[in-house]
Amino acid sequence: MAAEAFPIPTSGGRSGLTARAIVAKGIRRRYAAELRFRAYGIAAILFGLAFLVILFTNIVSKGYTSFQQSAFRLDVYLDPEVIDPSGKYDENARQMVDYGELAAAALIKALKVDPQSRPDTRAVGALLSQNADIDIRDHMLKHPADIGKTISVWALAHGNVDSAVKGALDREVPEARRKLSDKQLAWIDRAVAEGLLQKRFNTGLFTFGASSQPETAGIGVALVGSAFMMLTVLLLAVPFGVAAAMYLQEFAPRNRWTDLIEVNINNLAAVPSIVFGILGLAIFINFAGLPRSASIVGGLVLALMTLPTVIIATRAAIGAVPPSIREAALGVGASKMQTVTHHVLPLAFPGILTGTIIGLAKALGETAPLLMIGMVAFVVEYPKSPLDPATALPVQIYMWATAAERGFVERTSGATIILLVFLVAMNLFAVVLRRRFERRW
């Protein structure tokens, strides 16, 4: 058979370009296009990174100051006249004493202010927080024999003082409209210079509950509330989710009904979270009568929200187990249930774990549904059980963001930093686990 002439000439010599020459001509254009494409990709990444950097810088710069809180180092004289005027030791009476008075007295002495001048002493008293007496009261109740002695304590400064120390107070504003008078500012500056007024690590941010004053406000209650809710989600969403996924993937027949269920579950994962809040309000609070603002209700709502995520992740993990393992187990005489529990589930476990952690991280940051069920409360005391009123971390951030005082602005960003740390840590944990448990069949 005679060979037909190939449309593209391969050997040169005469007129017309060979294939090799044509390719060579176009090569520069192709490489240029590839370079452009790579440049677009890198530009997109840099764009995203830039916004990420801006976001984090913004939050951290606004919030890092909240991790320190100003306090006065005072030598407090435990005046028996004030604490126990009658001379009898009565524990209840001692609890009721206004220890703040002692703190104010100590501060007046330290600032060398005239104790006889009423306006001055009142001005000095305004420099202290309403919680300045905590440490003094604790000491007195633990060591009742110390009455009459002078002890050294840290007394929390008022929020305005804290703002002044951190340079957040605008000193240009005329005195009449400022929170602190010129005299008070002078005292503050002198106290800082002498080391009387210092910034200390703000443990209160983590331990205090809600408060109208920023210096005594903290995320303690929110942390406990969030912890209760995460526990509820873990205990409810994971067993139900895994069992449902197991049934749908391994045991359910493939018909129109199971298809319908699958479509519905996938849709549920995309439902706006506030709808779950409305559902929770209607069922758990109005119908079932559970207490409003309780972490159990928040936990139930978040569990409902996390359920579709766990089901989808578990189904994917179970589906990734190769059928050869199932065949091997069935071939040796294992029942369907034994095959699934002894072989499929252990192999699907890492995927289930990863999906659960990601679902929990998502639930930790949810705010809208919790607003609907009333977890926006002003809760001062730690909740002792999931039935007590509590709040959640993102909700606390929301509440502080709408408060007026200067101190709350830095706290909003500070709490946001803490929330982001939790979220990053959980997601990192999920990635590490997934890497560690990666299997080769």
Added chain:
Amino acid sequence: MAVQRSITEGAEPMAATSPASKAKVAARDVNVFYSEKHALKNVSVDIPEKGVMAFIGPSGCGKSTFLRCINRMNDTIPGCRVTGKVEIDKEDIYDPKLDVVQLRARVGMVFQKPNPFPKSVFENVAYGPRIHGLANSKSELEEIVVASLKRAGLFEEVKDRLRDSGTSLSGGQQQRLCIARAIAVAPEIILMDEPCSALDPIATAKIEELMEELIQSYTIVIVTHSMQQAARVSQRTAFFHLGNLVEEGPTEAIFNNPKERRTQDYITGRFG
């Protein structure tokens, strides 16, 4: 009370069988449908006891499908329907009252691609006896595992690595591990679906050697693509083509003196 079948049963010499006598597995008019596709058409065959029966034929002819009918593994395929009768020791295995789990303990299977569990070598072999309650104590279980591994010709190679993962063995070793796993539940029949197709010639030779010993205690049915292998290891051979059982008989006769034209064509390499 189920009698604990010992896997150290004494050898019984294989008698020259005629199709009707001593049939371990008897199939009559078996049809298999995968949804609409008619994969197996009216297959009737007797498989004699304690010997090797080979199923040969081109790809897609239905030999694996028929093999999987014997231990009802086709049940796990959605949309698969089996009609006809398959009897083991004169019991109909498609009787709705029959427990499939018990059936699969009597009829073991070795698959084309070695599929040990991602557990230790010991656990791989011990799993079957454990779930069926064949061992009353830990030491009995160990005995069963060691004996199975010895029978599969694997014990010497893995006796120091019983706690290592089953997947860390070589391909040939993994397949022998799968054979040991099948043996451990003391089956009567072992089905092998192209067990050597994923192995190199040396590993294949080891397994063929193994089969010669295994026929002393078990009935073996092997599906194979290699006619040379069928000629080497089997006593009877069945040739499948396009879902039909074309011819069946003693291996010698099938290879040297086939009755059907199609059999002749396949063996001489005209197709498949």
